[in-house]
Amino acid sequence: MYKFISRKRLWLKTSCCLLLQFSLALPVVAHELGLQLYSVRNQMENDLPNTFSQINKWGLNLVEGGGKLYGLSVDEYRNELIKHNLEVASVDTSYDEIRDNPIAAVYKARFFGSRFATFYWIPHDGKKGFTIEEAKAAVAVMNKAGKLLKQNGITLQYHAHGYEFLPYKNATILDYMLQNVTDAAFQMDVFWMKQGGMDPTALLKKYPGKFLSLHLKDRKKGSKNSLDGKADVEANVVLGSGDVGIASVVAEAKKQGIRYFFLEDESSRVMRQIPQSIEYLKQLEKY
Structure with a gap:
């Protein structure tokens, strides 16, 4: 597993022994890098064990997913994870599940040993767009389910997808959600923030502490927003070749102490691009 620690914090850590006479403890946050398994959905469909082996070769043992078992039983799937030393830090759930049966998300997360349960979409009419009424209902669902998950050691996360940036009271619907969700957290997919016309770094700065994990994805320059x-x-x-501003996002996330970074690449070039993205992140650590 790659653990990213800034040079400044690394210097503080190594210098700590010199300051023990003053009883000064300097905290250092390790930033863990993982993979959203949806990135390799097609590869898992064909050969799941070999795909997990490839993730190992990339130097990763932290993943996010578990929403699809690819023809295996849940025990067989978990055994493959264990065999390949892959930890599911965040397990997939859904809006319907946390609304109607949130204890199922608890059991799922506990089964996989996950810290988070994350959902990725709030059902709405795509033609009419996401409404403030739907957002208010979602906030109520997130707070209620979030309390239950929290009681069981799990943090509920919502992964916004950009449709939440419709205007509301001189701001956006997502602003309303971020300001009113109190018992759950958010996961920032930086690609979707950019796709929705927002600056992901600026959004992190506006809401420090609201985002507990990131999806690191870059967007082709010249792409149109939606x-x-x-x-x-x-x-x-x-990563680093698009218009998201990955270096700025990573710097701000580290400044805030965000621990979990998940690579995601939905393109047909994923097997070639993921190693290049990992190398880019490693190069960021040198500066």
Whole structure:
């Protein structure tokens, strides 16, 4: 597993022994890098064990997913994870599940040993767009389910998809959600923030502490924004080569102490691009 620690914090850590006489403890946050398994959905469909082996070769052992078992039983799937030393830090759930049967998300997360349960979409009429009424209902669901999950050691996360940026009271619907969800957290997919016309770094700065994990994805330069949560999957490019501003996002996330970074690449070039994106992140650590 890659653990990213800034040079400044690394210097503080190594210097700590010199300051023990003053009883000064300097905290250092390790930033863990993982993979959203949806990135390799097609590869898992064909050969799941070999795909997990490839993730190992990339130097990763933290993943996010578990929403699809690819023909295996849940025990067989977990055994493959264990065999390949892959930890499911965040397990997939859904809006319907946390609304109607949130204890199922608890059991699922506990089964996989996950810290988070994350859902990725709030059902709405795509033609009419996401409404404030639907957002208010979602906030109530998130707070109620979030309390239950929290009681069981799990943090509920919502992964926004850009359709939440429709205007509301001189701001956006997502602003309303971020300001009113109190018992759950948010996961920022930086691609979708950019796709919705927002600056992901600025949004992190506006709401420190609200986002507990990130999806690191970059977007092809020249791509058009949208407010429907849809985009061309081939617009996913190697980190650092697009228009998201990955270096700025990572710097701000580390400053805030965000621990979990998940690579995601939905393109047909994923097997080539993921290693290049990992190399880009490693190069960021040198500066």
